[in-house]
Amino acid sequence: MESPTGRSSLLLLLFIVLSMTLHTPARAGLPGTWELLVANAGIASMHTAVTHRDTVVLIDRTNIGPSRRRLPNGHCRRDPHDQSLKIDCFAHSVELHLPTNQIRPLTLLSDTWCSSGQFLPDGTLLHTGGAFDGNRNFRKFTPCHPDQLCDWDELPEPRLAAGRWYATDQILPDGSVAIVGGEHANSIEFYPPRPGGAAQLPFLAAAADEQMDNLYPYVHLLPNNRLFIFANDKAVMYDYTSNSIVREYPPLDGGPRNYPSAGSSAMLALEGDYSTAEIVVCGGAQYGAFLERTTDTPAHGSCGRIIATDPDPVWELEAMPFARIMGDMVMLPTGEVLIINGAQAGTQGFDLATNPCLNPVLYRPGQPVGLRFMVLNPGTVPRMYHSTANLVPDGRVVVAGSNPHYLYEFQGTEFPTELRVEAFWPEYLAGDRGNLRPVIEEAPEVVRYGEGFEVVVSVELPVVAVVEVNFGSAPFSTHSFSQGQRLVKLGVVPAVVGPGGRWRIRCRAPPTAVVAPPGYYMAFAVNQGVPSVAKWVQLVL
Incomplete structure (x- = not known):
């Protein structure tokens, strides 16, 4: 008898074959194609994760007012302190089933605005922090088969030792999760909680400037069991077992790279004897764009690359084809990196960016400097503040979200709230x-x-x-x-x-x-x- 996992894989493969003729062809001779998956997901996804059940979990804030997807009867959220809806019967998280593109509403009970997350070893999605009543909360989502109705589980205990808004999570070799940083939280703590609660990280405080720029730090687990932590324009190698800085890296030229001056970062593929790790940091906003609320200040167009495990590491700089903020860096199965979404001017924050960057680019790490970037087929949907990109098992990249406004705005604005979910097909999926x-x-x-x-x-x-x-x-x-x-x-x-x-x-x-x-x-x-x-x-x- 075929297993549910086998049936799901067969359905997914069949869907790919049928879809090969249904997506938008490449324009202007550039590689890659675009496909509309869902015309109305009901929410604008601020956070997105792909589960081993071939589903995609999309998450927005809960204090944003009515979404465009209702919860099942009796699943309303009641919060007398909510500024938008005291009784909220609308979904702020949904599940997308990849083989069918069907959307199912999910129930969140606390605010997930600018939260963080990571999958645990058993495939459960751990979701941490947020704003207001969700600031110190842990939540879990255990993926299930499509004929089941799994949903969010809000954990009454334990609680985060510090409020975590704009934090970053990283799974560790023992299966626990490090939770790093956040606004007014220059510290690290763990799930499951460890004795002593949060440990201070003075590096994060030192990396803050007048406009912060140390939020959502870039955290990568190195193959020497240390954490590479990047904030603003600085980076350290951190020993999480002794709460000590092992190495300070030279600053990366080009200004701030983290929220709200957001570029992006990825660790390149580990291979060979796995002893070498290279980190790439690309894009970002000009310092002062966030403070001055300027929307036309050009973004950074540079990428820095460093061998984080080298005894004498230095940054290698190169120019991207487009200046970009809010771009997402997605590791492809080949070891290449797709850079997608974002804008070419302004900064992160509500209504603070302009000139959407519609062209994805492919970063080919094996090529020499000057030949690493390939410009790809542009999309037609601006993906600005609060958008996401995730690799899915068939090799496509699912793109969702974009809501550069405090509430949902669908009319009378240059960049409306975006409820469409698309997929980008890299060139390797060409016919x-x-x-x-x-x-x-x-x-x-x-x-x-x-x-x-x-x-x-x-x-x-x-x-x-x-x-x-x-x-x-x-x-x-x-x-x-x-x-x-x-x-x-x-x-x-x-x-x-x-x-x-x-x-x-x-x-x-x-x-x-x-x-x-x-x-x-x-x-x-x-x-x-x-x-x-x-x-x-x-x-x-």
């Missing part, structure tokens, strides 16, 4: 690449660290190179940064042909949880730059 696209026919559902295992694939054309198997995490996307984003290229040996012309790829799981923390990963087979539909694989301790 002329179809005969290169591998299909994973067999893969384990669970693997342990250092374990050898096999992935069986079929490919229309003969395999002429080593087929990669890459593990991609499912991050929590918000405010131009994907918290917990990670791509790990596994050690593989050349594929050998098996019965029926199928190819058997022998793989080696990541050696330790420092390289890849425990949890669910999208396992992609990549043939000559073309990824398969991923299988969800749980990496366990």
Whole structure:
């Protein structure tokens, strides 16, 4: 009997095949195509995460007034302190089912405005902090099969030691979660809570300027079990076990990069012996744009790249094709990085940005400086403040949100609240690449660290190179940064042909949880730059 997971994967693959002729073709000869998934999700997604059940959880604020999607009868939220609705019967979170594009409303009980999140090892989404009554709250969402009705679980206990508004979460090798920073919270704490509560991080306070610029710090778990923390234009290597700064990195030229001067950041794919980690930070706003409320101040057009594990690290600067704030950096299954969404002038904040950047660009880390960026096919929907981008198992990137206003505004404004959900199809999904696209026919559902295992694939054309198997995490996307984003290229040996012309790829799981923390990963087979539909694989301790 076929498992529910198998049925879901089959439905997803069928959907991809049917959709190949239904999405908007590339314009002006530029790579990539766009597809409308949902005309009205009901909410503008400020936070987005993809679950191992092939669903996407979209989250907005709860104090924003009525959304365009009602909750089921009897699920109203009652809050006498809410400034918009004392009795709120509207959804502020929804679930998108990828194989069918159906939307289901979810119930939130406390305010999730500018919150943070991370998946736990069992696939549960941990959601932390927010504003007002949600400032010190933990919430959980346990994904379920489509015929079930899972929903948000607001935890009465424990509580965050400090209020966390604009914080960043990062899963750690033991499966716990580090919660870093936030407005008026220059500290770090953990879930599950550790003795002593929050530990102070003076670095975050030192990185603050008059307009803050230390919020939503960029946090990456390095393969040496230290945290790379970037705020404003500064970065440190932090030992979370001893609460100590191990290294201070040189400042990154070009001005502030974090909220509200938001650029974005990604850690490049880990590979080889996994001892080297490179960090990229791109874009940002000019200092003073937020304070002066100027909307036409040009954004930064530079990217900085640093080998964070090098004994004498320095930043390498390069120019993007477009200046950009509020861009999202999405790790693709190939190891390339898609930079999408955002604007070319202004800053983050309500109604503080103009000149939307409609062209995505592809960052190709293996190319030399000057040749790393490729301009892609522009979209037609401005994705400004409070928009998101997430990789999904079929290799597309789901784009949602954009609400640069305090409340929902659909008319009489240049950039209205955006309820449409789109998908961007990278060039590797183009029709002329179809005969290169591998299909994973067999893969384990669970693997342990250092374990050898096999992935069986079929490919229309003969395999002429080593087929990669890459593990991609499912991050929590918000405010131009994907918290917990990670791509790990596994050690593989050349594929050998098996019965029926199928190819058997022998793989080696990541050696330790420092390289890849425990949890669910999208396992992609990549043939000559073309990824398969991923299988969800749980990496366990």
